[in-house]
Amino acid sequence: MLGTYFYHEILRKTVIGFGTLFNNINIRHKDASGTNFSVMKVPLAYGPMQKFLARIQQQPELEREIAITLPRLSFEMQGIQYDPTRKTGIAQTFLAKGGTTAKKVYMPVPYNVSFELSIMAKLSDDALQILEQIVPYFQPSFNITINLIDSIGEKKDIPIVLESINYSDQYEGSFETRRTIVYTLGFPAKTYLFGPVADDPAGLIKKVDVDYYGSTNIKTAKRVQRYSATPLAKQNYDDDTTTVLDGAISEKVTKFKVSATTDLAANQRIIIDTEIMKIRSISGQNVTVFRAHDNTVAASHEHNAAIGVLSATDNASIEFGDDFGFDEMSSFFSDGKEFSPSQGIDI
Numbered sequence: 001m002l003g004t005y006f007y008h009e010i011l012r013k014t015v016i017g018f019g020t021l022f023n024n025i026n027i028r029h030k031d032a033s034g035t036n037f038s039v040m041k042v043p044l045a046y047g048p049m050q051k052f053l054a055r056i057q058q059q060p061e062l063e064r065e066i067a068i069t070l071p072r073l074s075f076e077m078q079g080i081q082y083d084p085t086r087k088t089g090i091a092q093t094f095l096a097k098g099g100t101t102a103k104k105v106y107m108p109v110p111y112n113v114s115f116e117l118s119i120m121a122k123l124s125d126d127a128l129q130i131l132e133q134i135v136p137y138f139q140p141s142f143n144i145t146i147n148l149i150d151s152i153g154e155k156k157d158i159p160i161v162l163e164s165i166n167y168s169d170q171y172e173g174s175f176e177t178r179r180t181i182v183y184t185l186g187f188p189a190k191t192y193l194f195g196p197v198a199d200d201p202a203g204l205i206k207k208v209d210v211d212y213y214g215s216t217n218i219k220t221a222k223r224v225q226r227y228s229a230t231p232l233a234k235q236n237y238d239d240d241t242t243t244v245l246d247g248a249i250s251e252k253v254t255k256f257k258v259s260a261t262t263d264l265a266a267n268q269r270i271i272i273d274t275e276i277m278k279i280r281s282i283s284g285q286n287v288t289v290f291r292a293h294d295n296t297v298a299a300s301h302e303h304n305a306a307i308g309v310l311s312a313t314d315n316a317s318i319e320f321g322d323d324f325g326f327d328e329m330s331s332f333f334s335d336g337k338e339f340s341p342s343q344g345i346d347i
Helices: 010-020 049-057 124-132 312-316
Strands: 026-030 036-041 044-046 072-082 093-098 101-106 109-121 141-149 154-161 164-170 180-193 208-213 223-233 255-257 269-272 275-283 286-293 306-310 324-332
Touching: 010 044, 010 072, 010 109, 010 141, 010 154, 010 180, 026 124, 109 124, 124 180, 141 180, 223 312
Parallel strands: 044 072
Antiparallel strands: 026 036, 072 109, 093 101, 109 180, 141 154, 154 180, 164 180, 208 223, 223 324, 255 286, 269 275, 269 306, 275 286
């Protein structure tokens, strides 16, 4: 299985989503009268704090025309760690809709991606302005929605948790040395990583069996009833026209004439336009039916309207995302046997 190429860009999207949270922070300076005389958007860049501090220390002259500007924000991904507290079920795959087809997807694996956000400023008030525009949103988490896998439209809310805030004042050396106040905020992003997405929908459940037992003692309980459900098609997938209407009918008619009944039988499901009917009986060329079967709507139908039979072939052709019904059946037992899912037989 390893070696199958896939790349959903989930980690990249998580990094971008995290950085986007802080790309519109401003600081303002006021004069003695309380009027704003400067408004500055705080620059944001991806990279370690030490890189920017090193550049500041290499340019200590306050009178140089060009120097790295403060305040500034920087962030960096620090690590990735598996999160067992968010582990999902033991199922290995699930089916998702990608476009018009079903796709087999491996179950997501929960991982925490650790980020470090650094606030660097020369003035204490600048740093506090930035800090106050961030901290109140985290109580202690803030959710962002990320489209993790485009091909199946898998979107999840990713909590960003504020875990720590540290402060340092990088003011050392002579008076000419530039001062740097640094607040360091630690965040884990609780994201999910997905495996490959297969176009083969193998594994689509087409039948469900539920066995009922006469006791809660799992060692001696005897099976007494089984409930089975299989999907029933509500479309004529094979587009077979068995016969046609011999005359128009209204939505209330339950007995009508068809051109031929050779391929029709009692209890069959037939479809005319989009209405499904179930045959009660056949007499000559006359067919008596139950109207509006399988939650369809009774409607009027024109002369020579095509009549198709919904068969096992149609049931097997149901695709992921289609509208379908269920064929339900209950069976009663007195043999005390158990069904083996691996062997597919009673033992």
